Amino acid sequence: MEKQLNLLPINQWNLADTKKPIIISGPCSAETEEQVMTTARSLSKNGITVFRAGIWKPRTRPGSFEGVGSIGLPWLKRVKKETGMHIAIEVANAMHVKEALEAGIDILWIGARTSANPFAMQEIADALNGADVPVLVKNPVNPDADLWVGAIERINKAGITRIGAIHRGFSSYDRSIYRNVPHWQIPIELRSQLPQVPIFCDPSHIAGRRELLQSISQKAMDLDFDGLMIESHCNPDNAWSDAKQQITPESLDIMLESLIIRKMNPEGVSLNTLEDLRFRIDKLDNELLDIIQKRMTLATEIGHYKKQNNMTILQQSRWEDILGTNIKKGEKRELSSGFIMKMFKAIHQESINKQTRVMNEKHTLAKNKNEQIIKAVK
Numbered sequence: 001m002e003k004q005l006n007l008l009p010i011n012q013w014n015l016a017d018t019k020k021p022i023i024i025s026g027p028c029s030a031e032t033e034e035q036v037m038t039t040a041r042s043l044s045k046n047g048i049t050v051f052r053a054g055i056w057k058p059r060t061r062p063g064s065f066e067g068v069g070s071i072g073l074p075w076l077k078r079v080k081k082e083t084g085m086h087i088a089i090e091v092a093n094a095m096h097v098k099e100a101l102e103a104g105i106d107i108l109w110i111g112a113r114t115s116a117n118p119f120a121m122q123e124i125a126d127a128l129n130g131a132d133v134p135v136l137v138k139n140p141v142n143p144d145a146d147l148w149v150g151a152i153e154r155i156n157k158a159g160i161t162r163i164g165a166i167h168r169g170f171s172s173y174d175r176s177i178y179r180n181v182p183h184w185q186i187p188i189e190l191r192s193q194l195p196q197v198p199i200f201c202d203p204s205h206i207a208g209r210r211e212l213l214q215s216i217s218q219k220a221m222d223l224d225f226d227g228l229m230i231e232s233h234c235n236p237d238n239a240w241s242d243a244k245q246q247i248t249p250e251s252l253d254i255m256l257e258s259l260i261i262r263k264m265n266p267e268g269v270s271l272n273t274l275e276d277l278r279f280r281i282d283k284l285d286n287e288l289l290d291i292i293q294k295r296m297t298l299a300t301e302i303g304h305y306k307k308q309n310n311m312t313i314l315q316q317s318r319w320e321d322i323l324g325t326n327i328k329k330g331e332k333r334e335l336s337s338g339f340i341m342k343m344f345k346a347i348h349q350e351s352i353n354k355q356t357r358v359m360n361e362k363h364t365l366a367k368n369k370n371e372q373i374i375k376a377v378k
């Protein structure tokens with residue numbers, strides 16, 4: 001459901017370049033003044049107008065490089081002065097916000113570990129009160145769209161009207177090709193709830209390695225994201241943090257050139273074919289619903305049968321047969337096993353719900369009987 005926030009559209013954010021995709025790039029961490037300046041100069045030469053660098057780095061375990069801290073702020077001011085780029089840094093507490101605002105930092109972003117914590121978000125929101133600075137909120141580490149929306153609402157309540165979201169993927173216990181699993185349905189849900197909020201994708205943190213950056217960025221563009229935040233470093237292999245996911249400004253340029261930027265509704269394209277295909281999809285969706293309804297009617301009948309014969313609703317071996325057979329049938333139809341599993345699990349759950357309703361009619365009877373007993377002993 002759509003929520004109303006008081007926000008400025010991104011083309012009114014006073015950024016130099018608001019052409020889609022807006023690119024924010026720079027090193028994971030500011031390491032030395034020289035590394036910051038060399039990276040920034042190359043990026044600026046290639047037309048990048050927003051420079052990012054972490055100076056306070058929240059790390060998973062103590063002992064890894066935790067950022068240079070406030071001494072990096074003058075380096076970033078120098079980038080701004082020499083290249084004219086806007087500067088973005090991460091803030092994780094009230095002190096960071098204060099120092100960043102005093103240093104004239106142009107854009108603040110809030111990291112995934114911070115946005116997962118409503119206390120930390122409130123502290124930052126309080127520190128931002130009355131400031132006029134764009135704030136980008138990364139998704140919380142856990143795949144919870146409401147927590148992400150809540151973090152954005154807190155910042156908006158502090159009077160910040162230039163707010164963006166950054167999709168950086170989600171922690172997962174399962175093995176995956178990604179460092180952080182994208183769960184694309186979560187930023188899509190964010191867009192449904194907060195359509196006014198521009199969304200940036202951070203392929204560096206999703207991928208965790210260079211090879212995946214292009215495909216993730218292309219996917220973000222095809223999902224109509226507004227921009228990309230990509231880590232770049234003048235000497236990525238020797239970066240002090242997240243070396244595997246950083247690329248040189250030159251590689252970034254090549255990667256960005258390779259992206260195909262598609263439009264939601266390109267001008268001058270006849271929509272007749274699309275409308276015809278959508279008409280046919282609508283027809284099939286109707287048939288799909290009719291078939292599911294018929295299946296649930298049968299499940300309800302089975303529920304009555306089980307009730308009469310005192311059988312449990314869940315029949316594990318029958319359910320496993322159905323799932324196994326349909327995964328195989330799905331493969332022949334080029335439907336992924338993941339999809340078939342999700343679809344049949346949802347159908348099975350609804351079927352169980354229908355049968356539970358049938359079983360519970362007995363409870364109503366039992367309740368009536370109970371009331372009769374109570375009356376009888378009065």
Ligand SMILES: C=C(O[C@@H]1C=C(C(=O)O)C=C[C@H]1O)C(=O)O
Pocket residue numbers: 299302313314315316318319322347348351352
């Ligand atoms: C419908 C039944 O009940 C449950 C629901 C199933 C289904 O919807 O296909 C399958 C097995 C049971 O867990 C059944 O026993 O056949």
